Amino acid sequence: MSEVQRISLDAITPGMRLGEMVYGPMQREDFKAYADASGDDNPIHQDEEYARNTGAPTVFAMGMLPAGYLAHAVSDWFGGPQHLRRFKVRFTTRSWPDDEVICNGRVTSIEGNVVRVELEARRRGDGPPELDLEREQVALIGEADIELPE
Amino acid sequence: MGERELTFDLPVELGHVQDFARAVGEDNPVFFEAEVAEQHGFPNVVAPPTFTTTQIFHVPRDRRERELGANLDYDRVLHGEQEFVYKRLPVAGETLRGRMRIARDFTKEGKRGGSMRFVTYESVFTDEAGDEVLTAHYTLIETAKDVG
Numbered sequence: 001m002s003e004v005q006r007i008s009l010d011a012i013t014p015g016m017r018l019g020e021m022v023y024g025p026m027q028r029e030d031f032k033a034y035a036d037a038s039g040d041d042n043p044i045h046q047d048e049e050y051a052r053n054t055g056a057p058t059v060f061a062m063g064m065l066p067a068g069y070l071a072h073a074v075s076d077w078f079g080g081p082q083h084l085r086r087f088k089v090r091f092t093t094r095s096w097p098d099d100e101v102i103c104n105g106r107v108t109s110i111e112g113n114v115v116r117v118e119l120e121a122r123r124r125g126d127g128p129p130e131l132d133l134e135r136e137q138v139a140l141i142g143e144a145d146i147e148l149p150e
Numbered sequence: 151m152g153e154r155e156l157t158f159d160l161p162v163e164l165g166h167v168q169d170f171a172r173a174v175g176e177d178n179p180v181f182f183e184a185e186v187a188e189q190h191g192f193p194n195v196v197a198p199p200t201f202t203t204t205q206i207f208h209v210p211r212d213r214r215e216r217e218l219g220a221n222l223d224y225d226r227v228l229h230g231e232q233e234f235v236y237k238r239l240p241v242a243g244e245t246l247r248g249r250m251r252i253a254r255d256f257t258k259e260g261k262r263g264g265s266m267r268f269v270t271y272e273s274v275f276t277d278e279a280g281d282e283v284l285t286a287h288y289t290l291i292e293t294a295k296d297v298g
Contacts, residue, residue: 004178023175030173037166037173039207054225063229064203068174071199080180081239082190087199088233 004076009113009148018077018105018117023069025098025125026061034065056094057128063091066101066139070121073103078115078146085114089121089142099125101139108143115146155251156217158208160275164242166204167197174198187241197240202275202286203232205248218252220269222292230268231289237282246275246283253287264294 024030031045040062043050051059067089075081095101102122109116119142127133171181179186180196187195211224240246253272260266270289277283 033169034173037170037204039204039210064200064232065174067232068198068200072174072176072178075178075199080178080190081196081199082180082192084199084236084239086233086235088231090231091229 004080007079009150012107012110012115014107014109016107021073021103022100024100026095026101028059028097030065031059031061034062038064040064057130058097060094060096066095066121069101070103070119070140070142074105074117074144077105083146083148084144085147086145089140091140093137093139095123095139096125096127099123113148113150115148117144117146119144154218155249156209158205158248160202160205160208160246160248162197162240162242162244162246164195167195167201167242170201170204171198174200192241195242199234199239201240202284205273209250220252220255222269222290226293228291228293230291233287234284236284240283244277246277249274260294266294267292
């Protein structure tokens with residue numbers, strides 16, 4: 001569960017960290033629900049055999065699923081989605097069934113009433129044993145601009 | 151580049167907005183309840199910030215390739231980046247018009263020898279009044295045929 005924060009412009013300073021938010025652990029059913037809702041029906045996210053034939057040890061999340069969690073976190077940090085003016089993500093590694101997604105943000109600048117935030121989402125979990133992954137890895141990095149009322 | 155363009159309609163349906171919001175773990179009632187959305191100044195339930203990725207229902211890969219012709223080898227393609235620039239968020243009940251084109255297409259040498267090609271699709275969404283709502287940039291990376 002999340003809680004929408006009430007935040008005003010004068011309470012924000014560069015360098016300020018926004019409260020960590022944790023989503024998941026993601027299950028295969030979450031990949032299916034996202035596929036059905038988003039139209040991303042690439043079988044690599046749902047079909048074990050298909051995924052293995054491409055060389056992956058199992059299915060993995062479509063990047064836009066943790067990206068959706070990260071957008072959720074940004075929206076909750078700044079009082080809802082209505083102030084969002086830009087949201088950008090770059091995918092750095094795949095995330096896997098049973099991974100949690102840990103979202104963090106830090107204010108980098110304030111220009112007028114536009115707050116710029118750098119974003120990071122880490123995957124946390126054992127991952128497929130075949131891959132011998134670090135337990136935590138940065139899965140997405142990003143940036144958002146939020147225009148707050150004066 | 152950018153001389154070819156495709157257009158499509160993206161209906162923002164209430165049930166679809168709610169399903170999408172649930173799929174990304176949203177629990178803010180502005181994505182589910184019209185009354186709450188109205189209290190926040192929206193005419194109806196709001197679509198989550200990444201909702202327009204559902205454009206793939208209207209422009210699946212085959213149509214995109216046929217009409218814009220990036221000629222990508224999808225066995226080697228990854229989703230590299232995604233960006234949205236908002237004037238406002240879409241709301242349930244409206245139909246957006248999307249105009250999609252290839253905004254950038256370049257190749258750069260990778261660290262381990264093979265080159266990588268970056269293709270960015272730009273989709274500009276306008277509302278029924280013709281006003282811009284948001285622009286989405288969808289960047290695919292085609293990795294090298296032979297890596298090291």
